[in-house]
Amino acid sequence: MKQASAGVSWLQPREVRPCLVKAIAQFNEARVCSEEEDENKACRLVRDGLDVLQAGLGAHQDSGGNGDWLRSKMLGKLMRDSGLTVPIVDLSSLWGIVDWLFDYPVNRLAIYGTLRRGEPNHKIIKHITGEWVNGFVRGRIEEHYGFPFFIGDDQGGMVPVEILSSVELPGSLERIDRFEGVWYRRTLIPVYDSAGSIFFIANIYCKSEKMFNPGLLY
Incomplete structure (x- = not known):
């Protein structure tokens, strides 16, 4: 199996990583709000996360830059997608x-448990x-009721994972979500290579807050 090696260049500066981690946390919270049909809060959280990235990247641009690289890229992307002079900014956008x-x-899934090749649930x-x-994510693995649960922690150890990259993956995520059930929550996470550089951002199933709080199931 191939080893992960550093990918998207703008993810690499270590000074940017605190902003990246904070932004991803907000995106993950936004996903929960979206699932709970709180679209207004989800929109706010995604916007806040993008602002965090903008601030982090702008602070580390060349001194001659205007610190607005990310914002201009996002605006251009929105206008190309919408075909309008003034882009429509909704949650989907x-x-x-x-x-x-x-x-x-959405095309990448980091796997650490029974979905791995050779494991009993790989059939899914x-x-x-x-x-x-192969790559690594930061955090730890806990075992409950005989099942492994990943808990993300940017200051934690390096947990080995296998990453599946496929354009077919988005069409199967809902089915995998149903299989994993309410004890697991799909989130975004940075994946590192063996040298500690960020390879890319992927999805991973981590321990859900609903696992030990049955009241949240209803």
Whole structure:
């Protein structure tokens, strides 16, 4: 299996990483709000996350730059997609910007448990044709009721994962969500190579807050 190696260049500066981690946390919270049909809060969180990225990247541009690289790129993307002089910015458009900025993480799934090749539940994704690489995510694995649960922590250790990259993956995510159930929550996470550089952003199933709080199930 191939090893992950550093990808998108703007993700690489270590000074930008705190902003990246904070933005991803807001995007993940926005996804929860979207699932709970709180679109206004989801929009606000995605916008806030994009502003965090804008601030982090702008602060580390060349001194001759205007610090507005990300904003101009996003505006251009929105206008191309909408075909309008003034783009329409709704939740769907904002998620499109996030996908575009992170080089479409919807096509990548970081796997650490029973979905891996050779494991009993790999059959759930066996039909998906794609490329597999090895990488690492920061956090830890806990075991509950005989199942592994990933808990993300940017200051945590490096947990090895297998990453499936496939344009077929988006069509299967809802089915995988149903299989994983309410004890797992699909989130975005940076994936690192063996040298500690960020390879890309991917989806991963981590422990859900609903696992130990049955009241949240209703």
